[in-house]
Structures are given as C-alpha cells and as structure tokens.
Amino acid sequence: MDIFSQLGSVIVGLFQSSGLCHLGWQNYVMIVISFLLMFLAIKKQYEPLLLLPIAFGMMIVNIFPEIMANPVTQMLTFEQVTAQGLDPASYPTSSQLITGAQAIAAGFDPMTLEKVMVGDSEFYKVVYYTVTENGGLFYYLYQGVHLGIFPPLIFLGIGAMTDFGPLIANPKSFILGAAAQIGIFITFIGAILLGFQTNEAGSIAIIGGADGPTAIFVTSKLAPELLGPIAVAAYSYMALVPIIQPPIMRLLTTKKERSIVMGQLRPVSKLEKIIFPVVVVVLVAILLPDAAPLVGMLMLGNLFKESGVVDRIAKTAQNELMNIVTIFLGVTVGATASGTLFLTPKTLGIIALGLIAFCLGTACGVLFGKIMCWATKGKINPLIGSAGVSAVPMAARISQKVGQEENPANFLLMHAMGPNVAGVIGSAVAAGVLISVLK
C-alpha cells in the first residue's frame, strides 16, 4: 500500500514539474513559431546555419525556461541552511552587526545571537551563509552574447572567409555599401516617433544593416533588454532576404537596367589584398573607435587569410571557431525569445520597424545603384546596389539571381560581392556612429 501511495506522489510530482502545468499560452505560441522557423530552415533552407539553432533554442527555452535561469546567490542563516538539508560547513560565511530592534524585525531571537559592544552601543552578530545556485546552461553560453564577445569573433571568421578582391578592384562599390545604411538612420526617426527611447531606437534601427552580429553588438551596448527580439528579427530578416529583396529590386528598376552586363573586374594583386585590411582598420579605428572591435576583428581575419603565412589560424577562424560560436550564438539568441518576454506589443513594433529598416536599406542601395548607373552611362547594373545591405553572401546571390532572370548570360555575382562586403564595413561604421552618439 505504501508503494502505491509513494508511486502516486511521484506521478503527481512529475506532472506538476512538467510543462503541462507551468507553461503559459505565450510559451505554446512561441513553440509553434519555432516549428515554423525549423521548417523554413530545413525545408526551404533559409540560412539554416543560423535559423536552425535559433529555432531550437527558442523551442527549448519555452518548454524548459530554467535553462536560461540566472544564477542565484542567497544569504541564509544557520537555521535556513539546515532547514534546506544543506551542510553549513560547505558554504562561505559573512557576519553582520545589527541592533536589537533590527534583529527582532528580521525575525531573530536576540537571546540566541552573540552580543558585541561597539563603544557604548550594543549590537548582535548575525552569521550568514552564502549559498549560490548555479544558473541554467544557456545562461552561461549567453554571456558571450550579453558581453558582446561573440559578434567580434563571428566577424573574425567572416573576415577569414571574405575575399575583398571585388571591392578593391572596384572601390566605388563602397558608395553602395554606404547608401544601404541610410535605412538605419531613417528607421531611427521612425522608432523615435513611435515612442521608443533613443537607445532602444538605435538598437532597432541597426536591424536595417542586415548584419546579425552587428545588431547584437550594438544592442548589447545600448539596450541589452531588447536583445531577444532584435536578434531574432535581424536573423529572421537575413534568412528572408530571398523573399524581401527581389520585389523591391524589381519595383525600382527597369527591365533595361536589370539587363545591363557589367565589364570584367581587373585582377587584384596579393600585395593589394594584404594592405587592404591594415588600411581599413587604421582609418576606421582612428576616425570611429567604437567600430574598432567589429572592423578590427573582421580585418584581422582577412589579414590571416590574405597574408598566406598563418594558414592554420585562418582555417580555424573560418571553420572550427566560427562554427562553435555560431552554435552558441544561435541557440542562446533563440533562447532569449521566451514567450512571456517576447510576445509583447513592443516586440511587434521592433519586428515591424526592423522590416521597414531592411526594406529602406535595400531601396536606398538600389536607388544609389541607379544614380551610379546614370553617372557611368549605363556601365553599372543597379541591381548590385541591393547587396549593399550586408547579409553576406545571400544579398549578392539575390542580385545575381534577379539579374539572370532578365538575361541568363549575365553574371553579377562578383560585381555584387563588392557592395556586399562594403556593406559589412558600412554597417560596422554605422554601428560605431550609433554607439558613440547614443551610449
């Protein structure tokens, strides 16, 4: 009989600790959203490297929120420690002197406490035990995001993978990389008009840079409480580039402009490629020190690659390190999207403004592409302007794809890589401006 009642209490205990009891409707909504994101990542292959860990992190935190729990430090008295069945000898102690009245107010019996005389006043010594409860697994992994460590490391890997050759061959691409950042600053005004604080508006606007690590870096500095929605919005829009960009590109260009075939790029020498990262870091870090962590790491990775003397390091940066950081960043960013915190009107505002920022960035890039097309008498295809919103290399692929729809023999990919990598530098510079003005 005893066994049955024990079994019954175990089952009740299990049921009470299960998700069925403590999950709210918001958690269930987020779980469904995570399924949708997993579908997009696996079936549609939209940026699966990021979307899959994000979706999984989102799912797991909404089923088991303790995985993101902060570590808890409690100051307990001897009685409280023993009441929890803990061994007081294994915890560090600290003592505090309190007056008799304070002791009674705190629920102590002064008679049981050690009396200490300080001058003429009478105090009682209370000994506290510092009991620390560890946080959840994702809490610790998340520190890399929270402290702004992961984004520069991701940039190191991106730098080691990126060939800046097309940009060096055609430096005018920088103009398109800069033009696509205008969306960031216009969205900032929109966010202010919608009632967001200036620091929040800055973090929302940077979504328009279409650069996940940059968005996380800026938000961790300006508005850490918004990291979840902003990171999820930034990465989701990056994943949805193939859906968002083409209609804007087609709307703003004529058939004739889309069919422009661009001339071959000149070959770039190794020496030029080696000097490039050094020049960029020196210039950007001097003019805008706040952009130095991102641009610095990006260019360090690129110098590893181009110098050709540290092959092992370059390979680690672009493969193992990048992959490890991507896993940690993905799951923990997803894990910030816990239902109760995520499903708020503010998040909806952030997601809507993020989309506007992204569309504006694309539009500004294409419009500047048109201006350059006109200025060069039709030598530049305006479609490469949309690649100015970082999202490497997806945005460049979209330029290639939309161009090829008009003319199957048109290869814009390498031309679009110029503005694409310029966009990475441009959004890091824009991030530096936002941080230095709003911090």
Added chain:
Amino acid sequence: MENINLALTLLIAGFVIVFMVLVLLIIIITIYGKLIQTAQKRSNKRKEKKKVVAVEVTEKQDRSNAPYIPAVQDDEDEIPGEIVAVIAAAVDALYGEKPHRVRSVKRSGNRRSAWGSTGVMQNTRPF
C-alpha cells in the same frame, strides 16, 4: 521634441560620417591600387626585357632546337605566364608537327565565348 532633434541630427551625422569614412577608403584604395599596379608593371617589364634578351641568345645559339617561341604581347592586361603556356600547348596540340609559332596572345575583349559562358553558368548555378 528633443528626441526628434536628436534623431534628425543622427540622420545627418550618421549619413555624413558613414559616407565620409567610406569615400576616404575609396580614395586611399584607389591611390595605393594605382601605385602598386604601376610598380608591378614596371618590375614585370624589367623581367620581360631580361627574358627577351635570354631568348634571343638561345635563338642565336641553336635555332633548330626551338620549334616555336611564344612572344607574348601583353598589352595592358597582363596575361599570366601559365595561361600563355596553356594556350601555346593547345596550339601545339592542334598543329602537331607542322612548323608553327605563337606570335602574340591577346584578350578577346569582354564578351565570353559560348564555352566560357557555359562554364561560368555551371559554376554559378548553385547560387
């Protein structure tokens, strides 16, 4: 109102700073690109002169041993030596034992041949 003012200031300042930094980069990259290109062209020309002299010497010494000498006319686009070697080998394979000589190798302009287009298309299809 204060926030709107800040937003407008940021719009203008951000726009100007981002463009200024990137335009500065354009200028610097263009300048050092040109410098390096000119320096490399000069050193290439020097090397070529040496080669031509060396080739002339060997020609005088023994003409029968040299079925063809690829005299490369680089013009402005430098065609790498390996490419010239491949072209010369292809010509040799085509003409076989008939006496022949590759006098110059020139780029055909920007238009790709059907073969070239097919190759590029195949390589970029995954994108």
